[in-house]
Amino acid sequence: MSVSDTPVLEVRDVSLAFGGVRALTEVSFQVNKGELFSIIGPNGAGKTSMLNCVSGRYKPTAGRVYMDGRDVTGLSPNVRATLGLGRTFQNLALFGHMSVLDNIMVGRHHLLSNNAVSGALYWGTGARKEELAHRRKVEDIIDFLEIAHIRKAVAGTLPYGLRKRVELARAMAVEPKVILLDEPMAGMNLEEKEDMARYIVDLNEEWGMTVIMIEHDMGVVMDISHRVMVLEFGRKIAEGLPDEIMSNERVKVAYLGVDDDEPAQTGEQVA
Numbered sequence: 165m166s167v168s169d170t171p172v173l174e175v176r177d178v179s180l181a182f183g184g185v186r187a188l189t190e191v192s193f194q195v196n197k198g199e200l201f202s203i204i205g206p207n208g209a210g211k212t213s214m215l216n217c218v219s220g221r222y223k224p225t226a227g228r229v230y231m232d233g234r235d236v237t238g239l240s241p242n243v244r245a246t247l248g249l250g251r252t253f254q255n256l257a258l259f260g261h262m263s264v265l266d267n268i269m270v271g272r273h274h275l276l277s278n279n280a281v282s283g284a285l286y287w288g289t290g291a292r293k294e295e296l297a298h299r300r301k302v303e304d305i306i307d308f309l310e311i312a313h314i315r316k317a318v319a320g321t322l323p324y325g326l327r328k329r330v331e332l333a334r335a336m337a338v339e340p341k342v343i344l345l346d347e348p349m350a351g352m353n354l355e356e357k358e359d360m361a362r363y364i365v366d367l368n369e370e371w372g373m374t375v376i377m378i379e380h381d382m383g384v385v386m387d388i389s390h391r392v393m394v395l396e397f398g399r400k401i402a403e404g405l406p407d408e409i410m411s412n413e414r415v416k417v418a419y420l421g422v423d424d425d426e427p428a429q430t431g432e433q434v435a
């Protein structure tokens with residue numbers, strides 16, 4: 165899928181305060197249809213706060229959020245989900261006692277009509293067709309994420325990397341236009357990270373989902389993102405192409421802790 169100039173998400177002058185703590189200060193950005201957009205920044209920079217303002221979990225203290233040009237600032241996460249917003253969480257939020265398949269089906273719940281929800285009554289009519297269509301969609305996602313072998317496993321018993329993949333499957337099951345990924349590689353080993361990076365690129369390019377991602381692994385962020393925004397102390401300090409961000413002096417100092425002008429400390433070996 166190619167990137168267009170049409171904004172699917174616009175954040176305008178968003179500020180967020182928790183009592184005296186200013187988590188975000190007048191942050192603005194927009195994400196275009198088809199983009200893979202990443203938000204980075206040091207611990208406590210406001211990344212998760214921003215994701216929560218976008219998803220509707222938090223209401224900004226000031227500023228507005230627009231989806232497809234519509235002001236969604238006052239709308240709940242559930243309503244935003246019906247408008248095409250999906251998300252994963254930094255800390256896993258799966259139903260540990262349920263099977264992988266059931267966890268993913270939960271993601272489709274709001275897409276089911278009343279017919280299918282009260283399916284037993286209508287079995288053999290439209291409801292059955294609808295149920296089958298849902299199943300097919302879920303199976304497509306299961307195939308895509310290569311988790312067919314664990315579809316019956318109890319989610320809570322799976323290794324961490326696989327649980328992250330199941331969580332992604334559940335978020336995809338909502339068929340979102342925009343998917344918010346909160347540290348999708350956290351706690352993963354190198355191989356799991358490589359797999360996850362590939363799934364994210366594919367869900368962006370082949371499944372046509374616009375992606376907004378928070379991720380600490382800079383290598384992955386710079387490798388797969390179209391554009392990157394950098395937050396520091398709740399403010400936007402940079403936004404641009406990965407190459408621009410990597411060579412941005414302010415970002416180097418603030419985020420990477422690198423200052424090219426800084427003299428080597430006494431006793432430090434200079435290559």
Ligand SMILES: Nc1ncnc2c1ncn2[C@@H]1O[C@H](COP(=O)(O)OP(=O)(O)OP(=O)(O)O)[C@@H](O)[C@H]1O
Pocket residue numbers: 182185186187205206207208209210211212213214
């Ligand atoms: N629920 C809350 N109540 C009070 N303060 C909060 C709350 N959530 C976040 N904060 C504060 O807001 C600031 C931004 O936090 P946030 O979690 O958004 O940063 P982050 O960039 O996602 O950090 P990390 O990389 O560590 O996850 C921090 O100072 C944090 O302590």
